[in-house]
Amino acid sequence: MIETEISATTTEVHTGPHIPTLKGESVFGFVTTTLVSMWIFMAVLFVIVFFVNRSIRLEKFGRLRIFFQELVSFMRMGFDSVLDNREFARKNFFIIATVGIFVIFANLFGLTLEVVGAFLPGITHYLRPITSDLSTTLVLALFTIGLAQFYHTRTKGTWIHFRGYLCNFSGPHIGAKIGNTLSGWLHIISELSRILSLSFRLFGNIFAGIILISVITFLTQELLKFPLFGPVPFFLYEVFVALFQGFIFTLLMLVYFKESQETHH
DSSP, X not given: OHHHHHHHHHHHHHOSOOOOOSSOOEEETTEEHHHHHHHHHHHHHHHHHHHHHHHHHHTOSHHHHHHHHHHHHHHHHHHHHHHOOHHHHHHTHHHXXXXXXXXXXXXXXXXXXXXXXXXXXXXXXXXXXXXXXXXXXHHHHHHHHHHHHHHHHHHHOHHHHHHHHHOOOOSSSHHHHHHHXXXXXXXXXXXXXHHHHHHHHHHHHHHHHHHHHHHHHXXXXXXXXXXXXXXXXXHHHHHHHHHHHHHHHHHHHHHHHHHHTOSOO
């Protein structure tokens, strides 16, 4: 009798919304929930690309073709406007657009997983939103800042660029030389802070969103016995957050790339 009461109490304590960890939970071996979600997302993305390519070549699926043509046209104009360098924007359009589209669609795909999880709670043990994993956003941030540093070296030269960080002992007098050297060291901290800012901003917003939806879904299910009724406004809000965070990430990437084309340090 006592064992039954303890078991029931333990079950009640552990009953609640699913709160994910900072990193993807292991499904089996090295395969995590984020990795499984990434595989599914990439498969869906390749299918979309296949149909878009087919629609352009065969002039079919008119609405799909027009949507992506307008999207590409909008992104081209936006990139040209922010970078203020049409030639640079043209040469690097596809790599910037790929990262931007990946972040936006990965955020939206994560919301789809949350909708499915509202009806099938067990799916959260195998899938989770891709950008709600700190490892994913950190890799995206490292790639962005690393590519910006590469563009810096192409503009200024490798030695001149990195000398500005480590030993920029230039200036008309000793005070200016010391000041420029310290300024270069501060730039190193600035670059590291950019990595943290890019990764934690995207991660924090998406991670907070899935926790909010999980809690609201659980409470709605417990009180109203209908898990999707309460979270609907929050789902709509998170759609806005997903689009906005994708836009902010792409905009900051463009700003960093624009700085890499400036000749002064």
